[in-house]
Amino acid sequence: MRLLSTTIIALRALRRNKLRSMLTALGIIIGVAAVIAMVGIGNGAKSQVEAQVASLGRNVVTVFPGSFNAGGMRGGWGSTSTLTIEDTDAIVREVNGVVAVSPEVRDRNQILANGLNWNTQVNGESTDYLSIRAWDLSDGAMFTETDVKGATKVCVIGSTVVKQLFPDTDPLGQTLRIRNIPFRVLGVLESKGFNFFGSDQDDTVIVPYTTHMRRINRRTTVSTILIEAASSEEMQSVQDDVTALLQQRRGGREPDFTVRNQLELAQTATATTRVMTSLLGAIAGVSLLVGGIGIMNIMLVSVTERTREIGIRLAIGAHDGDIRVQFLIEAMVLSSLGGIIGVILGIGISQTLANLNGWPVLVSTNSILMAVGFSALVGVVFGFYPAHKAAQLDPIEALRFE
Amino acid sequence: MSQPVVKLRDIRKTYRSGDLEVHAVRGISLDIQPGEFVAIMGASGSGKSTLMNTLGCLDRPTGGTYYLDGVDVSSLDREARADLRNQKLGFVFQGFNLLARTSALENVELPMLYAPKRAGAAEMKRRALAALAIVGLAERSDHFPSQLSGGQQQRVAIARALVNEPRLLLADEPTGNLDSRTSIEVMGVFQRLNEQGITLVMVTHELDVANYCKRILVVRDGLVVRDEPVQNRSIAFAELAKLHSAESAAKLNAGIKP
Numbered sequence: 001m002r003l004l005s006t007t008i009i010a011l012r013a014l015r016r017n018k019l020r021s022m023l024t025a026l027g028i029i030i031g032v033a034a035v036i037a038m039v040g041i042g043n044g045a046k047s048q049v050e051a052q053v054a055s056l057g058r059n060v061v062t063v064f065p066g067s068f069n070a071g072g073m074r075g076g077w078g079s080t081s082t083l084t085i086e087d088t089d090a091i092v093r094e095v096n097g098v099v100a101v102s103p104e105v106r107d108r109n110q111i112l113a114n115g116l117n118w119n120t121q122v123n124g125e126s127t128d129y130l131s132i133r134a135w136d137l138s139d140g141a142m143f144t145e146t147d148v149k150g151a152t153k154v155c156v157i158g159s160t161v162v163k164q165l166f167p168d169t170d171p172l173g174q175t176l177r178i179r180n181i182p183f184r185v186l187g188v189l190e191s192k193g194f195n196f197f198g199s200d201q202d203d204t205v206i207v208p209y210t211t212h213m214r215r216i217n218r219r220t221t222v223s224t225i226l227i228e229a230a231s232s233e234e235m236q237s238v239q240d241d242v243t244a245l246l247q248q249r250r251g252g253r254e255p256d257f258t259v260r261n262q263l264e265l266a267q268t269a270t271a272t273t274r275v276m277t278s279l280l281g282a283i284a285g286v287s288l289l290v291g292g293i294g295i296m297n298i299m300l301v302s303v304t305e306r307t308r309e310i311g312i313r314l315a316i317g318a319h320d321g322d323i324r325v326q327f328l329i330e331a332m333v334l335s336s337l338g339g340i341i342g343v344i345l346g347i348g349i350s351q352t353l354a355n356l357n358g359w360p361v362l363v364s365t366n367s368i369l370m371a372v373g374f375s376a377l378v379g380v381v382f383g384f385y386p387a388h389k390a391a392q393l394d395p396i397e398a399l400r401f402e
Numbered sequence: 403m404s405q406p407v408v409k410l411r412d413i414r415k416t417y418r419s420g421d422l423e424v425h426a427v428r429g430i431s432l433d434i435q436p437g438e439f440v441a442i443m444g445a446s447g448s449g450k451s452t453l454m455n456t457l458g459c460l461d462r463p464t465g466g467t468y469y470l471d472g473v474d475v476s477s478l479d480r481e482a483r484a485d486l487r488n489q490k491l492g493f494v495f496q497g498f499n500l501l502a503r504t505s506a507l508e509n510v511e512l513p514m515l516y517a518p519k520r521a522g523a524a525e526m527k528r529r530a531l532a533a534l535a536i537v538g539l540a541e542r543s544d545h546f547p548s549q550l551s552g553g554q555q556q557r558v559a560i561a562r563a564l565v566n567e568p569r570l571l572l573a574d575e576p577t578g579n580l581d582s583r584t585s586i587e588v589m590g591v592f593q594r595l596n597e598q599g600i601t602l603v604m605v606t607h608e609l610d611v612a613n614y615c616k617r618i619l620v621v622r623d624g625l626v627v628r629d630e631p632v633q634n635r636s637i638a639f640a641e642l643a644k645l646h647s648a649e650s651a652a653k654l655n656a657g658i659k660p
């Protein structure tokens with residue numbers, strides 16, 4: 001009952017000083033809004049990077065060729081082609097937890113069609129490629145196992161190639177020339193956009209790897225081997241097994257390959273945004289702290305300024321506890337109110353930023369709860385000292401205060 | 403005779419600043435009966451403020467006993483004295499001491515909010531309005547102190563002091579910040595309350611204000627040096643009537659002058 005009275009008294013006191021109350025709460029409002037918007041931007045950036053990593057494919061383990069070593073001069077990774085179709089077959093045969101494998105042959109070529117030409121990435125892949133890259137066709141069909149066995153001259157093309165070579169016509173069934181060899185277009189890939197290394201993933205032509213090796217490039221090695229693990233948990237074991245298998249096949253020679261999994265890539269990529277998110281969050285947290293100190297400052301000024309008022313209250317029968325609780329409630333109402341307005345403002349800022357800049361912004365429930373909880377805590381912590389100071393006042397001294 | 407409202411026995415108050423001992427009150431014994439209207443007079447430093455603070459349970463004496471309405475106050479702790487101030491005492495100050503930017507009604511409600519047993523919101527409002535009606539300000543209950551004259555503010559303060567139906571009303575220089583005419587009005591309010599049976603004690607250093615009371619105590623050097631009933635007591639409404647006719651006469655004279 002006494003608490004209810006004190007609450008009424010505290011709310012009346014805040015209402016008496018509307019402007020000051022709002023200005024005091026402003027510190028918390030800005031702090032909370034900053035936390036929510038900053039963490040939202042950070043999380044949005046993280047999710048975008050994660051989406052880009054995911055666009056590379058599902059649970060992908062990649063075997064890269066090794067470096068050459070000629071007369072003591074060592075090249076970098078990928079400076080020589082050491083991976084073969086036999087390696088690929090061995091992986092399919094012997095490694096558990098593998099659902100799809102594609103030996104990849106990469107090449108850049110000038111291509112012609114429709115009286116236009118364009119230089120693009122021409123990749124030889126197996127039929128599993130689309131599954132590994134989690135990529136769908138927007139039109140037509142993928143080449144089949146028969147096409148791979150027969151090294152048929154067929155291809156599927158990315159949307160950028162469609163734009164460059166078939167601006168006005170339906171590319172399906174059309175002929176496209178790579179090194180003067182005619183290829184029939186079987187399908188069009190869905191647009192995937194840029195990857196996070198900045199290259200256009202849609203600027204590509206996919207042909208069966210056999211066709212690529214026998215007709216376009218005339219080579220016996222593959223550029224990389226793409227492997228899809230059954231699940232993300234199995235990525236590590238697949239990586240280890242593939243490493244062991246290829247090592248065994250090379251009979252104790254210095255390893256001329258390296259095996260990476262997508263998780264490592266994802267971790268590297270998200271590490272940056274995680275640092276950014278923590279940084280933004282920390283800066284916003286500091287502003288919340290400053291807001292809290294603002295509340296303490298105003299409450300201390302308020303205690304001094306209202307010394308006489310406190311004296312009156314004590315004289316007409318307020319207990320020390322009533323005064324303490326009143327000031328504490330005032331501080332908490334200010335900070336909680338600031339917290340709530342801050343949340344609304346923070347969400348608003350996030351949405352505005354998202355709309356204006358096209359940034360992805362993810363406002364998480366966690367950051368809202370944390371910001372509001374922290375702001376209420378700020379009220380208690382920074383309100384306590386002024387409240388204590390007010391309660392310690394002597395009524396006679398307080399009444400005499402000018 | 404009924405039990406006195408105030409019973410002081412050999413009250414002493416000694417302040418200590420460093421090695422120096424200041425004897426502000428040096429053994430005052432005093433009874434105030436229900437229905438009395440007492441003025442405490444004295445020069446500054448005479449100990450009248452200390453005596454008043456002791457009566458108001460704001461300060462504890464260093465010696466002696468104080469019975470307020472039969473309760474021994476000297477032994478009570480801070481919280482119990484706060485409750486006693488809330489329930490048995492009403493305070494009127496020289497500077498009015500109303501809460502700024504707070505309506506007259508809410509100012510008067512304040513003591514009820516600190517009452518050990520709080521009444522409901524409707525009951526509080528009813529009692530606050532009743533107290534404002536006693537001082538003739540019921541129709542100004544929604545005014546802020548800044549919208550009221552000094553005399554009106556002091557009447558709101560009196561309503562606030564009355565709202566918990568105290569046994570004793572204490573006024574510390576209640577007319578100190580008012581002009582002579584408003585002073586008489588405020589004294590009139592006190593006289594009317596006293597006629598209704600409320601016991602009043604006020605501190606003043608003006609003899610003509612003290613003349614509205616029934617009994618005058620003069621304090622000097624921490625002792626009561628004189629304690630006597632008021633002779634030729636001033637009656638507020640008669641004084642106001644006199645003032646009024648004097649003013650009319652002055653206006654008339656001013657009109658005649660060329």
